């Protein structure tokens with residue numbers, strides 16, 4: 123509990139600090155990107171075009187980074203509502219596939235009936251994307267990425283050890299066959315700005331978002347990793363009691379009676 127408190131204070135401080143800077147930077151970068159855009163049209167030769175394009179890429183990278191900082195620092199309250207996690211994931215599948223690229227075999231395993239969870243949908247998608255992007259980055263030579271969704275029930279004694287309430291949950295895990303992590307790396311991964319990726323590639327904010335989202339949703343995130351073998355992240359999100367499931371999505375293409 124102490125560590126969790128420390129973590130949340132640290133995130134709070136980082137959030138306040140970065141929020142103001144990121145906002146100003148975002149405005150400045152918009153000016154730079156727009157002006158570079160105008161400049162490309164008037165470039166006199168290939169060299170000028172190359173230079174301008176390189177500046178554009180750098181500015182776009184900067185804009186992306188500041189946007190992430192902004193999203194991270196904005197302490198806007200989540201707007202949770204009841205969702206069928208399966209439907210959320212299916213609706214987001216195309217984005218996930220694009221993020222994975224061709225080298226990675228992305229597979230899903232979801233039971234037909236899954237309990238509903240009370241989450242902020244965009245934050246849920248962002249968390250899933252962050253986990254998938256990390257898994258992809260851990261498999262530069264390609265590999266397998268498995269997303270598994272399951273109903274779970276936490277008994278009293280299991281709940282206590284993770285600081286959760288006993289009851290129904292939905293677990294969503296993202297497993298890769300990538301390079302894995304040492305225990306030393308694992309002990310830092312949820313800290314804001316911790317990254318092992320090369321400069322310009324990682325921000326160290328992906329897992330902070332996941333951590334923040336899951337905790338604010340009343341859940342828990344867990345990691346299992348073996349160097350050289352792979353990593354599995356599991357988000358445990360509180361679910362509706364049985365009998366309160368959101369309606370199942372019908373199979374596409376099957377005619378259904380009009381309401």
Ligand code: ADP
Pocket residue numbers: 252256257260298300301302303307311316317318319323324325326327328329330353
């Ligand atoms: P970033 O991806 O920008 O580095 P994150 O907070 O998302 O920031 O991740 C922090 C670090 O955790 C990564 O730099 C990497 O070292 C480690 N990591 C996260 N996910 C994985 C994974 N699936 N496999 C191996 N290492 C991982």
